[in-house]
Amino acid sequence: MNAPLLTTPVPASGCAAPPILRERGQREVFCGLTGIMWLHRKIQDAFFLIVGSRTCAHLMQSAAGVMIFAEPRFATAIIEEKDLAGLADANAELDAVVERLLARRPEIRMLFLVGSCPSEVIKLDLSRAALRLGQRFAPQVRVLNYSGSGIETTFTQGEDACLTALVPTLPAEPAGAAASLLVVGVLADAVEDQFRRLFAAMGITHLAFLPARRAADMPAVGPQTRYLLVQPFLGETARALENRGATRLAAPFPLGAEGTTAWLRAAADAFGVTDAAFEAAVAAPRERADKALQHSRRALRGRRIFFFPDSQLEIPIARFLARELEMELVEVGTPYLHKEHLAADLALLPAGVQLSEGQDVDRQLDRCLAAAPDITVCGLGLANPLEAQPARRARPDHEMGDRARLHPDSGLRAGR
Numbered sequence: 001m002n003a004p005l006l007t008t009p010v011p012a013s014g015c016a017a018p019p020i021l022r023e024r025g026q027r028e029v030f031c032g033l034t035g036i037m038w039l040h041r042k043i044q045d046a047f048f049l050i051v052g053s054r055t056c057a058h059l060m061q062s063a064a065g066v067m068i069f070a071e072p073r074f075a076t077a078i079i080e081e082k083d084l085a086g087l088a089d090a091n092a093e094l095d096a097v098v099e100r101l102l103a104r105r106p107e108i109r110m111l112f113l114v115g116s117c118p119s120e121v122i123k124l125d126l127s128r129a130a131l132r133l134g135q136r137f138a139p140q141v142r143v144l145n146y147s148g149s150g151i152e153t154t155f156t157q158g159e160d161a162c163l164t165a166l167v168p169t170l171p172a173e174p175a176g177a178a179a180s181l182l183v184v185g186v187l188a189d190a191v192e193d194q195f196r197r198l199f200a201a202m203g204i205t206h207l208a209f210l211p212a213r214r215a216a217d218m219p220a221v222g223p224q225t226r227y228l229l230v231q232p233f234l235g236e237t238a239r240a241l242e243n244r245g246a247t248r249l250a251a252p253f254p255l256g257a258e259g260t261t262a263w264l265r266a267a268a269d270a271f272g273v274t275d276a277a278f279e280a281a282v283a284a285p286r287e288r289a290d291k292a293l294q295h296s297r298r299a300l301r302g303r304r305i306f307f308f309p310d311s312q313l314e315i316p317i318a319r320f321l322a323r324e325l326e327m328e329l330v331e332v333g334t335p336y337l338h339k340e341h342l343a344a345d346l347a348l349l350p351a352g353v354q355l356s357e358g359q360d361v362d363r364q365l366d367r368c369l370a371a372a373p374d375i376t377v378c379g380l381g382l383a384n385p386l387e388a389q390p391a392r393r394a395r396p397d398h399e400m401g402d403r404a405r406l407h408p409d410s411g412l413r414a415g416r
């Protein structure tokens, strides 16, 4: 396999376990409900019914920016004060809401009841509700549940919880099934289609994606399933798949030309694709990717970047920025570090990089301000106070501003 074209290769640590600063103080996290934003677009006949408060409804409304007449495939069943006070039967009210919803939206084939902080506070058992409603509305609608509560999660864990709930419902592989590849994690449809074409060009045809675009097309799983994660925050989904007999293919995550090439290579090796067939499939897109990076490399080369923990994507992004765009990593913070799933990315980080797991937000802010990085990647809760800080270093007007935000929809945006 050819390495991607890098003008100045950064020496990798070659060490799967660089030192990690572990912090367990106050954390700035974002609610797991937000995963619904991309999940509802992906599974096109699913509906996400949040069982929550007006706060949850406002969060979803403002984060999604969806007008109510657009008939989005998510909504909030609001827990009122009388429910919180135990004066009403929340289960009966939930059943009535679901009945009205399914009568009005007959196209729904999969309904997720999504738990929240308030539903957990009143100990509303959504797994029993899902079982009860599933029996009532089968076979037209499958009803599942998961928690999107923001008490102890990062915002990306909503996807992990949703896919974990899906795994036990996946059909079993037929007896005597040939080995198959399962790509796990939500991808934009255009990206999924590109991967489909690349795998087909390599001759890997027993291929499926989790989640599928429609409820009836969810993939089978079993001992012949080899799976590739597309996101580093799918630890529980991976565990559930392994409980069904599937085997994970170890690889860096598919971010950047190098990471994506190595990720594809892991599948190629597992399915006996020849070097020639692999090169024929990936050479042209890899070259296009490298060309596309040249402009960003010129702008970002030598810039110092600091990651606050937010999405669990930080380590693969940092690996990409250091190796392919030649940025300098000041600190790479991540909310949780799954050493096994991230082993290949960790081994490619530059030697001596400062990693941190968890957060003590005041101490981390002090470190960030003292280091005065060129770019800071953080959640929106920290972006505004950081933007309000006076610039530490003068720089010419044409240079990039000193703060950037990372947002799952917008990518890396820089601004003053």
Ligand code: SF4
Residues within 6 Å of the ligand: 031, 032, 033, 052, 053, 055, 056, 057, 059, 115, 116, 117, 118, 148, 149, 150, 151
């Ligand atoms: S689930 Fe919890 S953190 Fe998320 S919006 Fe509702 S109350 Fe807030």
